[in-house]
Amino acid sequence: MDPAKRARVEDWLEYADDLGLGPYFRDRSMPEVAAAAAAATPNASPSAPAAVKKSASAPARPAPPAVAPPKSPIIPPVAAPSLFEVAERVEGDTLEKIRQDLGECTRCRLHKARTHIVFGVGNAKAQLVFVGEGPGHDEDVQGEPFVGRAGKLLTQMIEAMGLCRQDVYICNVVKCRPPENRLPEKDEIAMCSPFLVRQLAAIQPKVICCLGACAAQTLLATNQGISRFRGEWFDYRGAKLIATYHPAYLLRNPNAKSEVWKDLQKVMAVLGLQSKKR
Ligand code: SF4
Numbered sequence: 474m475d476p477a478k479r480a481r482v483e484d485w486l487e488y489a490d491d492l493g494l495g496p497y498f499r500d501r502s503m504p505e506v507a508a509a510a511a512a513a514t515p516n517a518s519p520s521a522p523a524a525v526k527k528s529a530s531a532p533a534r535p536a537p538p539a540v541a542p543p544k545s546p547i548i549p550p551v552a553a554p555s556l557f558e559v560a561e562r563v564e565g566d567t568l569e570k571i572r573q574d575l576g577e578c579t580r581c582r583l584h585k586a587r588t589h590i591v592f593g594v595g596n597a598k599a600q601l602v603f604v605g606e607g608p609g610h611d612e613d614v615q616g617e618p619f620v621g622r623a624g625k626l627l628t629q630m631i632e633a634m635g636l637c638r639q640d641v642y643i644c645n646v647v648k649c650r651p652p653e654n655r656l657p658e659k660d661e662i663a664m665c666s667p668f669l670v671r672q673l674a675a676i677q678p679k680v681i682c683c684l685g686a687c688a689a690q691t692l693l694a695t696n697q698g699i700s701r702f703r704g705e706w707f708d709y710r711g712a713k714l715i716a717t718y719h720p721a722y723l724l725r726n727p728n729a730k731s732e733v734w735k736d737l738q739k740v741m742a743v744l745g746l747q748s749k750k751r
Pocket residue numbers: 575578579580581582583584590647648649661664665
């Protein structure tokens with residue numbers, strides 16, 4: 474670099490350090506650091522670096538205190554419905570009314586190959602709701618969520634928590650089976666998930682347990698992988714939300730069962746449940 478330019482840059486950096494703005498220049502994505510430094514030096518003007526250039530004989534100033542970078546949560550909490558969601562809230566909503574409104578739904582392409590709409594099953598006043606991603610073959614045939622092999626495993630998990638299926642509510646993000654058990658597409662989720670949101674609002678559970686990435690990503694409005702936040706608690710509109718692995722994943726990866734059991738024990742602690750068996 475040209476020596477004159479270099480000297481000017483060094484002047485700027487020295488000036489910034491004098492103002493305690495060093496961390497800001499190191500990481501401009503730290504607005505808190507810049508704001509704190511600006512508040513500490515309200516009259517400082519970056520247009521006058523030469524006027525405050527440090528003299529060689531001036532005593533060395535103590536280094537500004539180290540500022541810890543702000544800790545950003547992995548996922549912003551979904552603490553309350555948005556303004557639009559509040560406007561869309563249905564007063565006195567019930568599961569029966571939501572099912573009526575869903576009707577013989579053809580809102581997305583998933584209706585074409587379905588046998589039955591799989592709305593949800595269980596206790597309308599459940600303290601615990603399990604949310605999966607969508608019906609599989611057995612669910613599509615029977616019209617009930619989680620009745621295949623993965624469903625049997627979920628039933629065992631529920632019983633291990635000291636509950637039975639009738640105590641909880643079980644549903645999915647999409648109510649019709651995606652062909653070949655593929656993941657639901659974004660537009661299908663967008664079309665169907667408002668009914669899930671209404672189901673959760675009508676039930677008002679204490680805990681929502683998302684089974685697999687699709688349910689967790691939909692309710693937490695994130696596209697991060699489930700392994701980033703599995704087993705963590707989130708606030709979902711007044712309910713506590715936790716994500717764990719889908720039982721179908723456990724059938725393929727039995728070693729992950731112990732991780733899921735730890736997550737379920739967290740749920741049990743919140744609900745004050747005692748394990749009946751393991
Ligand atoms: Fe309707 Fe949901 Fe089925 Fe799509 S998946 S057709 S939105 S019920």
